[in-house]
Structure formats: C-alpha cells, structure tokens
Amino acid sequence: MRRLLFWTAIFILGVLTGAALTSVLIGNRIDTLYMENRILQDNLLAADKQIKQLQESHRVKKRVISNITTYVEFAEKNDYTDLEINNIELNVEKHVRELLGIISGQVIDDVNYLLIPNIIENREMEFENRKIRLKVNLVVISETVIVYVKVKPI
Helix, strand or coil, X not given: CHHHHHHHHHHHHHHHXXXXXXXXXXXXXXXXXXXXXXXXXXXXXXXXXXXXXXXXHHHHCCCECCEEEEEEEECCCCCCCXXXXXXXXXXXXXXXXXXXXXXXXXXXXXXCCCHHHHHHCCCEEEECCEEEEEEEEEEECCCEEEEEEEEEEC
C-alpha cells in the first residue's frame, strides 16, 4: 500500500511540474504574441493615416510628407529586459509620430527643416516608472521623414 501511495505521489508531482513548465513556456509565447500584436496594430493605424494623406496629396500634385518612420537605438548602459525594450521602442515610435504629426501632409518645400529635430531633442518620457530621454541622431526629410533617436535612461 505504501508503494502505491509513493508512486502515486511521484506521478502527481511530475504532472504538476510539467504543468508549471508548460505554463511558463506558454506565458513567454503569449508575451511575444502580445507585443507583435501591438506593433501590428500601431503599424496599421499609421498605414491608414498614410493612405488618407496620400489620397489628399494626390489631388494637390505636390510632394508632401506622408509618412514618419522612427529608428530607436538604446544607450549602451541600460538594464532593460527584452520585453521592456520592445515596449519602450513601440511607445517612443508612437510618441515621435504624435509629436511630428503636425508636419504630416505639409508640402516638403514649405517645412522648416531646422525645427524638426528640436521638437524631439531632450524629450523626457516615462514608461512603467522608468524615465528616459530622447536624443536625435539624424533626421532625413523627404516624402517619408526618417528619425533616428537614441534612448538614454535618466
């Protein structure tokens, strides 16, 4: 009888351990899929906005700013996890797009080129109780404005 209880306890322990490990692996995959979903939703909203601007600019026949792309780089010294890095990248891209939303749809020749980097430079943002500062490395202005930003923790 004791042997039967012992092997039953071992079996139950194995089942519980397997269930716990499966939960951890599935949880990691869910986090990854959640971040991919947020990125795709954000890209979809940006694409919809770009389509509307292109439809409006098609009537005008002038070169207009129709898209804003952001490349985020992190300072060498940071203690962010991969999930935090993805979250910060997504939020910085969204924030930069909001800040530069005023130039979307403008004719490229009419844009004040010197003003664009100053809009973003030294912006402080807070995500999940962590403060960061944005530093502009490069801005390329054409029909697609490309902004290279470096994130530094405060």
